[in-house]
Amino acid sequence: MRKDSRLSRLLHALIHMDMLNRGVTSDELGKMLGTNPVVVRRTMALLKKAGYVSSVKGHNGGWHLETSLTDITLFDIQALVGDASLFTIGLTDEHNNCPIEKAVNTAISGVLHEAEALVLARFREIKLSALRYDEKLLAQLEGFITSKG
Amino acid sequence: MRKDSRLSRLLHALIHMDMLNRGVTSDELGKMLGTNPVVVRRTMALLKKAGYVSSVKGHNGGWHLETSLTDITLFDIQALVGDASLFTIGLTDEHNNCPIEKAVNTAISGVLHEAEALVLARFREIKLSALRYDEKLLAQLEGFITSKG
DNA sequence: TTTAATGTAACTTATGATGTTACTTAAGGT
DNA sequence: ACCTTAAGTAACATCATAAGTTACATTAAA
Numbered sequence: 001m002r003k004d005s006r007l008s009r010l011l012h013a014l015i016h017m018d019m020l021n022r023g024v025t026s027d028e029l030g031k032m033l034g035t036n037p038v039v040v041r042r043t044m045a046l047l048k049k050a051g052y053v054s055s056v057k058g059h060n061g062g063w064h065l066e067t068s069l070t071d072i073t074l075f076d077i078q079a080l081v082g083d084a085s086l087f088t089i090g091l092t093d094e095h096n097n098c099p100i101e102k103a104v105n106t107a108i109s110g111v112l113h114e115a116e117a118l119v120l121a122r123f124r125e126i127k128l129s130a131l132r133y134d135e136k137l138l139a140q141l142e143g144f145i146t147s148k149g
Numbered sequence: 150m151r152k153d154s155r156l157s158r159l160l161h162a163l164i165h166m167d168m169l170n171r172g173v174t175s176d177e178l179g180k181m182l183g184t185n186p187v188v189v190r191r192t193m194a195l196l197k198k199a200g201y202v203s204s205v206k207g208h209n210g211g212w213h214l215e216t217s218l219t220d221i222t223l224f225d226i227q228a229l230v231g232d233a234s235l236f237t238i239g240l241t242d243e244h245n246n247c248p249i250e251k252a253v254n255t256a257i258s259g260v261l262h263e264a265e266a267l268v269l270a271r272f273r274e275i276k277l278s279a280l281r282y283d284e285k286l287l288a289q290l291e292g293f294i295t296s297k298g
Numbered sequence: 299t300t301t302a303a304t305g306t307a308a309c310t311t312a313t314g315a316t317g318t319t320a321c322t323t324a325a326g327g328t
Numbered sequence: 329a330c331c332t333t334a335a336g337t338a339a340c341a342t343c344a345t346a347a348g349t350t351a352c353a354t355t356a357a358a
Contacts, residue, residue, distance in 0.1 A: 001153065002344050003239020004315060011253040012241065019249075025334065034242060039316060041335065058325030061334045074256065078238075086236055089227075090152020090346095092161065093183055100168075103280045104160040107223065111271040115264040122260040131252045151313045153346060174303065188347060190304065207356030210303040239315095 001088050006043050006081040009033050011074070013044065014052070014128055018069050023062035046080040069132070074123035086116050155192050155230040158182050160223070162193065163201070163277055167218050172211035195229040218281070223272035235265050 013029050026037035026044070033040065044063060047053045052067045089112060091105040165181050166173055175186035175193070182189065193212060196202045201216045238261060240254040 001151065001233065001237075001346080002313090002315065003234075004237050005239040005241050006315080007238055008241045008250075008253055008257060011257075012247075012250050015249045015253070027334085032247070034245060036317065037335090038318070038337090041337085042316090045336085055335060056325085057323070057333090057335045059333050060326065061324080063335090074260075084237070085152075086238060088153050088233070088235055088237055089156055090154040092154050092157045096183060098161075098181070100164045100280070101157075101161050104157055104164070107275055107280055108157060108160075111223075111268055111275075114271065115268045118267055119260055119264045122263065126256055126260075131249070131256055151344095151346065155346080176303085185348065186304090187306090187349070190306085191347090194305085204304060205356085206302090206304045206354070208302050209357065210355080212304090 004081065006046070007074070007078055009035070009043055010047060010077050010081070011128060011131065013040070014047070014065065014069065014072070014077075015131055017053070017063065017065045018128075019132065023056065023060075023064050025062040029063070047077075050076075050080055052076075069128040072128045074126045074128070075120055077128075078120070078123050085112070086119060087112050153230060155195070156223070156227055158184070158192055159196060159226050159230070160277060160280065162189070163196070163214065163218065163221070163226075164280055166202070166212065166214045167277075168281065172205065172209075172213050174211040178212070196226075199225075199229055201225075218277040221277045223275045223277070224269055226277075227269070227272050234261070235268060236261050 012033055016029070016032050017024055026040040029040045029044070030037045044053065044055070048055055052065070052072060054064045054066050056062060056064070089108065091109060092101060161182055162178050165178070175189040178189045178193070179186045193202060193204070197204055201214070201221060203213045203215050205211060205213070238257065240258060241250060
């Protein structure tokens, strides 16, 4: 199923902005993120609405970081993009009153809720400042097997 | 994002088959699951391939349970449908060698792996026999808030 | 031979992020 | 004033995949 990579992209953009410590244009961000400026604007609009960044139109315009990365957690950004559930597992129509279906859905959703709570709790613990480029950290992590998505 | 409800459907079907204790047709299952017989066959084919059920064509044909529900866990069924990741959160292209992107993806995937392990461990603990219709259990669970999916 | 069933191919639909084009608006530079 | 650079946004296409649907082949009992 198609995945939502906006969380990854927004974190990526925010950290680049923090390290550059200047305004950046959507074109620049698009090159960094491997996408085009319209997608960047669309996605960055979520950050702007939440006040984490501002934007300036016209000449010398662009995006500006308005918040220290020590004050933003993965949870904060996930909250901007995570409208629906975190899982690809769906339940069948819950307005059906078949008791078997209810028992099945209850069992599944119980587990998924527990896992979702775990994810969000972990995301709350991770500040964006902790993800800034750090040679040592990256070397440690180099061998880590990352999921395809 | 669109969800995959095959896990829910397969569990639902298996428990109905167990309780009826007879062969059932795809038409019957379709009515129980709220879908049509072709979708049922397509989905049930996963169970058949794994040997949990068998099928008979023609007159008096249909689907037969071949395994006790005490010998099947949610994990077993999830393994049949869960080709990809359990999460709607995706990472951006991992062949990019931007160290920031790597750090971001590593942080996210670390958390998701932990949560996925939790889900699968819980699924291993739940036998399908534990989901059979039980008035008492259902009454207890009635108030539980279930996810929209 | 008729009927009831699975098996399966082919196509459509639904969904939501992503990609793309084109245009509008804003603001600095010349 | 005019040009250029930038965000903002509408409109539409693309992608991926489960689900829905139609049609037909195959199998086997009545």
